[in-house]
Amino acid sequence: MTKVAVLGAAGGIGQPLSLLLKINPLVTDLALYDVANTAGVAADLSHINTPAKVTGYRGDEQIEGALKGAHLVVIPAGVPRKPGMTRDDLFKINAGIVKTLATACAKHCPKAFIAVISNPVNSTVPIVAEVFKQHNVYDPKRIFGVTTLDITRANTFVSELKGADTKTTNVPVIGGHSGVTIIPVLSGSGHQFSEAEVETLTHRIQYGGDEVVKAKDGAGSATLSMAYAGAHFANSLLEASVGKKSGVKECTFVKSDAVDGLEYFSTVVELGPDGASKIHPVPQLNAHEKKLLEAAVPELKANIQKGVEFVKGA
Numbered sequence: 001m002t003k004v005a006v007l008g009a010a011g012g013i014g015q016p017l018s019l020l021l022k023i024n025p026l027v028t029d030l031a032l033y034d035v036a037n038t039a040g041v042a043a044d045l046s047h048i049n050t051p052a053k054v055t056g057y058r059g060d061e062q063i064e065g066a067l068k069g070a071h072l073v074v075i076p077a078g079v080p081r082k083p084g085m086t087r088d089d090l091f092k093i094n095a096g097i098v099k100t101l102a103t104a105c106a107k108h109c110p111k112a113f114i115a116v117i118s119n120p121v122n123s124t125v126p127i128v129a130e131v132f133k134q135h136n137v138y139d140p141k142r143i144f145g146v147t148t149l150d151i152t153r154a155n156t157f158v159s160e161l162k163g164a165d166t167k168t169t170n171v172p173v174i175g176g177h178s179g180v181t182i183i184p185v186l187s188g189s190g191h192q193f194s195e196a197e198v199e200t201l202t203h204r205i206q207y208g209g210d211e212v213v214k215a216k217d218g219a220g221s222a223t224l225s226m227a228y229a230g231a232h233f234a235n236s237l238l239e240a241s242v243g244k245k246s247g248v249k250e251c252t253f254v255k256s257d258a259v260d261g262l263e264y265f266s267t268v269v270e271l272g273p274d275g276a277s278k279i280h281p282v283p284q285l286n287a288h289e290k291k292l293l294e295a296a297v298p299e300l301k302a303n304i305q306k307g308v309e310f311v312k313g314a
Contacts (some may be wrong), residue, residue, distance in 0.1 A: 002071045002242050003028070004074065004234065005070040005072070005073045005109070006018050006031070006032050006073075006074050007033045007076070008075060008077025008078065009034050009038055009076075011076060011077065011080075012220050013076035014076045016228075017117075018032055018041060020230075020231035021052070021231055021234060022048050023048065024231070025050070026238040026243060027051075027238070029055070031055050031065075031067070032057065033057045035058065037058075063108070064107075067105060068108050068109065069109070070108075071112060071241070072234060073114050073115070074117065075098065075101055075114065075128075076118060076226070077098070077101060078090070078093065078119065080221040083214065083217075091123055094119060094120070095124065097118065098116070098118050098128065099127050099310065102114075102127060105128075105132075106131055106132050106134075106135035106137050110137035111142070112142070113143075113237055114128055114143045114144065115146050115237065116145050120303060121146065121147065121176070121178070122176040122178055122181060122264075122303035122307070123303050123307035124145070124307060125144075125145040125253055125254075126311075127308075127311055129143055129264075130308055130312060141275035141276040142275040142276075144233070144252045144253065145177060145253025145264070146230050147177045147252060147266045148230065148232055149222065149226050150184070150208075152228065152229045154171035154173050154184050154186075154205045155171055157205060158186070158189055158201065170190075171184055171188070171189040172184075172189075172251060172267075173205065173266075174265070174282060175300065176303065179206055179207065180295050181299050181303070182205060182206045183289060183293055183296055184206075186201060188283050188284070202292070208222070233250055233252065236250050247270070248271045248272075249268050249280075250269060251268055252266055253266040258281055258282050259282060259297065261297065262300055264304055267279060267280050267282055
C-alpha cells in the first residue's frame with residue numbers, strides 16, 4: 001500500500017497534479033486535501049480506471065485522515081502569483097499556510113516524504129524543516145523543495161533552440177527556485193551556445209514563471225507545467241522508495257553542504273528508499289555560471305533566513 005496525500009488538491013496546481021498521480025501505477029491510495037471543493041475533485045478522479053483509490057478530505061477536522069499512513073505528501077497549497085506580485089508578497093500569505101500544513105504532517109505522518117511546491121520554495125522548505133525540528137521528527141533526507149519546473153523549462157528551451165530530442169536533453173539547474181537563485185548549468189548540457197544564446201536562455205529559465213503569468217493576463221500562474229513537474233518529481237521519489245529502482249537522480253532543494261554558508265541548496269540528488277541518499281556537489285561551472293552562483297548566494301541566504309525566522313520568531 002502506497003498512500004500519497006496532496007495538500008491543496010482543489011487548486012490550480014493541485015487538480016492536474018492529482019490527475020497525474022491518479023494514473024501513477026505505484027500509487028494505491030490518493031488522499032486529496034483542501035479547505036474546500038475536494039469532494040468534487042475526488043469524485044471526478046475516482047471514475048478513472050486506474051488502481052489508486054481516491055478519497056477527499058476537507059478542513060482542519062479532516063486533515064488527520066488525509067495524512068495518516070501517508071508515504072509521500074505533496075504540498076501545492078497556497079495562492080498563485082498574480083501580475084505585479086513579488087515572491088515576497090507571496091511569502092506573506094503562503095508562509096502561514098505551509099507552516100500550518102507542516103505542523104499537521106509532523107503530528108500525523110512524521111516519517112512521510114514531504115515534497116514542497118508552495119512558493120517561495122527557498123523559504124517554505126526551511127519553514128517545513130523548522131516545524132519538524134520543533135516536533136523532534138526532523139529528517140533532512142525526507143524534505144524536498146520541488147525545483148523540477150526549472151529543469152523542465154531548461155530542457156524544453158534548449159531542445160527547441162538546438163533541435164534536440166526533449167527526452168535526451170538534460171540541463172542541470174542548481175541553486176534555488178526563484179529569479180537570480182536559479183542557476184542553469186548550460187555548460188553541462190552537452191550543447192554549445194553563443195554568448196547571446198546563454199544570456200537569453202539563462203534569463204528565460206530564471207523568469208519563465210513571469211512569461212506564463214503575463215500570458216495568462218491575471219488568470220493565474222504556471223499551474224499545468226508545475227503539475228507536470230511536481231508529478232515527475234513525485235514519480236521519481238516513488239520509483240526510488242517503493243519501486244526500489246536504483247540510480248534515480250533529480251535536482252531538488254534540500255538540506256545541503258554543497259555551498260559554504262548556505263543550509264539549503266539544490267544540486268543533483270540521488271534518491272533511495274530513505275529519501276535523499278546522496279547529495280552531489282556543485283558541478284563544474286564555467287566563468288558565467290560562477291558569476292550566477294555568486295549572485296544567487298546572498299539572495300538564497302536571505303530567503304532561507306526568512307523562512308527560519310518565520311517559525312522561530314512565532
